[in-house]
Structures are given as C-alpha cells and as structure tokens.
Amino acid sequence: MNSQSSRYITEYQSLDVELPGQNLSWLTQLRKDSLARFSEQGFPSSNAEEWRYTNFSAIEKKLFIPSSKKDIPEINNAALASYRLEGCYSLVLLNGRFVAELSELSDMPEDVQLCSMAQALQQFPDEVAEYFGKTVANEDHGFIHFNTAWFTDGWFLKVPENTVLDKPIQILNVVSENELMAATRNLLIVEQNAQVEIVESYFGLDADTYLTESINEVFIGQNARVNLAKLQNETDKAFHFGGTYVKQERDAFFYHESFSFGAQIARNEIHTDLGQGSECHLNGLYLGAKRQIVDNHTRINHREPNAISRETYKGILNQRSRGVFQGRVIVYEDAQKTDSEMNNCNLLLSDDAEADAKPQLEIYADDVKCAHGVTVGQLDEKSIFYLQTRNIDPETARNMLTFAFANEMVEKISLEDLHTQVLDLLLLRFPQIGIRKEWM
C-alpha cells in the first residue's frame, strides 16, 4: 500500500458521506476495485512517464474530504451570476453535488435526458451501467480510481438520435468550502446524427484550497457532433484534475476547447478514440502565473482509416509558473489516410517560467499525413521592432503581442458570452500585461 494514500483511505473509511448508487451491486463492486487500485497507486507521482512534469504529492500532504449530502450550503445565486452564460441551460454542481434550485433545466426537449448522476443512478441505473467506466477502462492512474471510488455526483446527458439541442448547456462546477474534495463523474451520450454544445466551468466561490476531480466519459455516435468547452479558473491554492475520455463512432465530430487559467496544479486530460472518417479538434490555451503548474495531457488514437485530428495548444507562462503539454498521437496499423496535425506554442514571459513540451507521434500505418510542431520562446523581436516603426512603444508592443498570442485561441470561441468571459479573465489574470479592452 502506498503510505501516503493510505491516509485518504483510512480517513475516508470513517466518513459519514452519502455516495450515489450505493444500492447498485455493479457500482459498489467497481468502487471497491477502484479503491483497491488507488490504495496501490496513490495519486500520480512524477515517477510515472505520463506524469513526469507534474507532482501531485502536495495533495497527499493535505486531506480533502467530500461534502456529505446533508450540508449543501446556501449560496447566493447572485454570486454565480458572473459565471453564468446567457442563453444556456445550466446544471450546477456545488461542492460536487447537484443543486436543482440553482440549475435551469426547464424547457429541455422531452426526449433529452439531462440530470444529475445521482438521479440517473436512481432512475435508470441500467442505462448508466451500459456506459459507465467504458471509456476509462484502459486508463490506469490514481485520479481515475479515486474518482470512481469516491465521486459524490455528476451529470448525465443523453441526446437521442437526430436531435439537435436548441441551446448550449453550461455545467457550472463551484466549490464554496475550503479543504473540500469535489469529485464528479459525468456521462455524455450523443446518439447518431445528434448535436450538442456544452460548456464546463470550474471555479471557486469563497474557497481557495480544495480539490476538483472531474471525469467525463463521452460517447459520440455516428455522424453526431459535440462541441465541448472547458473554462477552468481556480486559485493558486486549489488542485484540479479534469479528464475527458471520448469514443467517436464513424464520422463523429468532436470539437474541444480548453481555457485553463490554472490552479496550484491543474491537469487537463483529453483522450479520444477516433472511428472511421471521424474528426476531432482540440484547442487549448493555458496561462500560468506565480508558481502555478498547468499540465495538459492529450491522446488521440487514430484506430480507423480516414480520420482527421487537429490540435493546437498555446501556453503563456509568467513568473515562476510551469506549463506542460504532452500530446500523443497514435496511428494504428489500420488507420490509413489519417490526417493529423498537432501544434504547441509556448510563450515565456519571465526567465523563471518553464515550458515542457512533449509531442509524441507513433505511427504504425504507412499511408498517412502527420505533422507536429512545438515552439517555446519569447516574443519575436522582429515583430516588436516592426510595431515600433509603427509608433508603438516597446512595452505596449510586447503587451499587444502577448495578447495577440492568446487571442488567436480566444477569437475562435463562437459562444459570445463565453468569449467575453474568457477575455475578462485574461485581463484579470495578467494585470501586468496591461491588455487594453480595445485590442479585443
């Protein structure tokens, strides 16, 4: 047994916490197995190759505990307002548990199932069982097992075939208490020809020291489309793990954008399995300041022919922060005519900032088009000079170029309200950059 994680295990045993689906034998067994696996592994340490840049051992020095069912705190709905996106359905998870009063799910088309994971496990456990744990079956690290063992709630969404949801859905993940562990488990099932757009937001409200642990399992049916955006903005005392594991059927389309403003340590994982002729786009912007660590781990499995993957991640790292990009693309033997591009660019704003970029291409098919590029560097001196010859002082030029670097990702956001939110966060996060509103 891992000596550190044993603390979580022993302490958790004495907790009086209500977990969903405790009456379901398959889930109870799964939780038990996961707990056993977690007790062997503990939280990921930097000994493992896939975690070599990111050491989560600080979590083990603390004890984050799940919120019990009893004490869902009253929070001021107005306080959430600044994070809400207009014109969206919303589902609010407060401290890792669904709060109906804060959510806005009315007028949802009848055949669309959107509810909390706890409700889903109560009302249609067999349907949940059909999908639960399937896309993470081959993932084997402490966060996965910890989540399976201890998730307190989450969300469940099923969009039936040929259904196009009229409005985007915002999943608001809020933590309002310190020393809390908010582990949520989510299932997204989008049947063939269906379409949905989702925004996941993660932030703390009156809390700064906590652990967010969220796992999405996503099933995209034939010719279906999913747009999933993630906005993560946590304090430099919080820990964040968020993983999205996707299975794309034939001709399925997956568009993901990630805006990670960091935590003390944040790890974003996206793994997708591409079916024949399917397409995935992974865009990411991550920002680090102070001593933050932002770690992005993506894996694109080209398992079948004719699939397309496009990935662009950009990082801006200031002060003593560190950004990590590990992007793996695996092209299996049968995946002929794969078309894959991966790019990672990092901008270092201080001498003490660090970027670790590790693109990995593994190709086992022979007729493929794969490209990847990585840059780590400072602002381009030629561009600064060019702007100077256009009357701009060098400091403003640097600020403009930094903003432009980020804006390349931000301007792609199609949801207007999200666009505004991300820009505002950019302003807040880098006051020293002196971004000016009019550049936007």
Place this chain on the structure above:
Amino acid sequence: MLKIENLHVSVDDKPILKGINLEVNAGEVHAIMGPNGSGKSTLSHILAGKPGYTVTEGSIQYQGKDLLAMEPELRSREGVFLAFQYPVEIPGVSNIYLLKAALNAIRKHQGLDEVDAMDFLEIVKQKTALVEMKQEFLYRSVNQGFSGGEKKRNEILQMAVMEPKLCVLDETDSGLDIDALKVVSHGVNSLRSADRSFVLITHYQRLLDYIKPDFVHVLSDGKIAKSGGPELALELEEKGYSWVEEQAA
C-alpha cells in the same frame, strides 16, 4: 530634412556600410539602386533604428536632430517611415487596430487628443481606397496570409495613414504585378508634397517611370558609387551595375 555623413555600419564586426554621404531635402525624391547585398536594406534599417547594427563612424541628422540617438518609435512619431522589403506577419493583431494605435500614438506625440472613432473610420476608408485595398483586409491580422503584393500595399496603407515626412520604401515594387505597381505608385504620388521626401530603394527602372525621382544613387559595396539625375537609372538599365563599379574602382 535628412543628412547622412560618412556613415559606417557593421554587423558582428563585418563592415557593411562603408562611408555613406547622402542629403535629402524636403520635397525631394531619391532613388537608391544597387546590386544585391550592397547594403540598401541595411541603410533603411539604420534609418528606422533596427537593433543589431553597430554604427562605427559617421552621423545622421534628421530635421536637425541626431537620428541615431532616437528610439525607433520616436523616429516614426517624428515622421520617419520605413516600408519594409519583407513586412512582418503579426498573427492576432488586426490591421485596423494597428492603424488606430499608430495614428493615436502620433497624435499623442503631437499633443492632440485620440482620434474620434467615426473620423478614424473615414480616414481609413479614404486611405484603403487610395491603395485599392478591400475593407476586409482591415479586419485581418497584420500581413498574415497576405500575398507578397498585398503586404506591400498594406505598407503603403500604413504610410498613408501615418502621413510621415520622410518615407523610405525598400523594394516596395519588387514582386508587384503591373496593376499593383500602378496602384502603389499612385499612392506614393498622391502623398508627394513640398514638405515630404522619399527614398525609394529599387532594382527596377519601371518604378521610376511612375514615380519620377529627382536624384538616383547607386549603392555598391556599402558606398554610393555614383549619383545623378533620372537619366542615370536608364543608363543603369542599359549598362548594368558593373559599369558603375568599374568607374568607381
């Protein structure tokens, strides 16, 4: 307006400009020609203040001031403009924003208020028409994905908006088709005035058919090997640079 005296410039201890003397008065148009690698772009960069060069000897006076002592942005605010041979692409900074920032920086320098949004749009509309550029280019990132010719037009657009006093054009005509060349020339000619001077760096006489220079200089191996009137360009076209170089030797 501009007085260059005995200018020597090196890069990494390698001498590139070896004693340039050039005087440009208000309202004049000077053409500088010369073989590849003779130092034409270097001279233009020195005027604009590009870092990385060492001036080992000589001086440059601009409107009676020591140009070499001025920061690049101060030079441009005081009216020195360089149209680059190879304009830089700046992803994420929109053309229109750069124009506005450039214009407002000059206005601030001159003690004026920022330009009114409506007035600005009017100015930009006029100037884009002058260089026959589509409005949509304004909303694209500076030079990103622009063709060679579009980049050159964009330089002239910036020049037209900034209304400089000394315009240095480094091979703005290279790579332009004949229609674009006419457009660019028209843009330049319409900016000609008694208090604005031009230094045109070019390899081609055809530019000078459209923009009549007052003087033509041949730069060779870091020195001005010959100066003359517009007829010198024609002679060069006919006899090549070797003729000048032999004479100078």
